[in-house]
Amino acid sequence: MAVACTLSLTSIAYAAESAVDQAPQSPTLPSTGFSSTNGPLLPTYGAANGQTTTPATEPFDPNAPPRATIPMGRNLFVGGYVSLEGETNRNYRLSSTLGKADSILTPILAPAFSYEPNQYLQLYVNPVLEIPVAVEEIEDRPQTTELNMNLAYLTVKNVVPGARMQLGRQRFIDSRRWLFNENMDAIRLGYQYEQFSLELSVSQLNLVQRNLLRREAEEDEEGFVNYYAYADYKFGKKNHIGLFALYQDQQRIGTAQPVTVGLQSGGRLFGDLKYWLQTAAVRGSDGGQRIRGEAIDMGLTQRFDGAWEPSITIGYAYGTGDSNPNDNVDARFRQSGFQGNSDKFNGVARFKYYGEVLDPRLTNLMVFTGGFGVRPFEKTSFDLVYHYYLQDHVSTRIRGSDLDTDPTGLSKHVGSEVDLVVGYQGIPHLQTKFVLGYFFPGKAFTETWHDGAFLASILLRYNFY
Secondary structure (H helix, E strand, O other), rough: HHHHHHHHHHHHHHHHHHHOOOOOOOOOOOOOOEEEOEEEOOOOOOOOOOOOOOOOOOEEOOOOOEEEEEOOOOOOEEEEEEEEEEEEEEOOOOOOOOOEEEEEEEEEEEEEEOOOOOOOOEEEEEEEEEEEEEEOOOOOOOOOOEEEEEEEEEEOOOOOOOEEEEEEEEEEEEOOOOEEEEEEEEEEEEEEEOOOOEEEEEEOOOOOEEEEOOOOOOOHHHOOOEEEEEEEEEOOEEEEEEEEEEEEOOOOOOOOOEEEEEEEEEEEOOOEEEEEEEEEEEEEEEEEEEEEEEEEEEEEEEEEOOOOOOOOEEEEEOOOOOOOOOOOEOOOOOOOOOOOOEOOOOEEOOEEEOOOOOOOOOOEEEEEEEEEEEEOOOEEEEEEEEEEEEEHHHHHHHOOOOOOOOOOOOOOOEEEEEEEEEEEOOOOOOOEEEEEEEEEEEEEHHOOOOOOOEEEEEEEHHHHH
């Protein structure tokens, strides 16, 4: 059903693009650069993976690595950013009294260096210094300064037209961060011919020490080795359809071996109506249990004409749950563990599209989403987003949730959430995002359902490149 839905959507999108674009086009030649309309050539390569991009206004991605474009001697380029991140959350325990909040300010310095001795090689390094400062804390916890090796990789390119190889710590993303939004140690091969691209990779999180100031505790990590393949086809101006397969082999804390296969598509159906669709099935084993989970995430955004460019968005996401935890089949869908679940609707800033406060994984959950946005200026946006949550089967866990309490397991009605996301990029090199979120607990939290959780965050980033 999901495949049929995708084929129908892509057929409509292709027909709409063909109707709009009647002018003849010259043949497309193989390229090793970046497409100006479809984003990075290779699906999970970040557009800023040491590469120069066009100056088009892109949605503010807080995790995007800096560009290195300022010449500093022969073949050496530098860049980076300084930023200030602030976040406060209150009543994540859903207690009857609001009490104190956790409030953290984090100044960040992130330089970037790119060495390009010739057209075939590029070495990119991006260390990040973070100095968190506690403004208010519920519990007294030490704030640790970190010097992380965020990215460090070698790129081999232009040896074979359209192909490249990267080795080292590099960024893995997909368009909606549904599979990946993480920097991992990997070897990755990519190839693009005209509108078709293919990617193969083997990766692991923190294979090499990340924090240069102290050794991380490996026992806290699941230690998956990820074998990933992705094929993508772009059509029209901004439409694409892709197939992916991900096999994960757990090295520590368990013996899970999930295999995820799926399909994703997105773009413009017709006019100013955009769509997204992602669907996946996960199989494999976890200890003595067989894994049998499915998920789908789809939605539409309609932009209207007007001075403030209003838009509305509707979305639905569903990840299966397990009705019988005592048998030998685990029917829960499980995301990769490296997902970010963030995107934009029609604004200039990315946000967590399953909720800024709850921020769950798509496991044993249904998420109904509605959004309204305006852009009073080209580089300013306001998004008001509503979510309603239902469990597939009653459970005492919401996987991935940031809350400090669990449901009672007596009701499927998890609750609802309202988020306000403001993005601003009107000043050159400066990116700003402000978020307010409030979670209203449902009957799944029977004892304290009338007391909600609150979040406020701000991010200021100045880029130098």
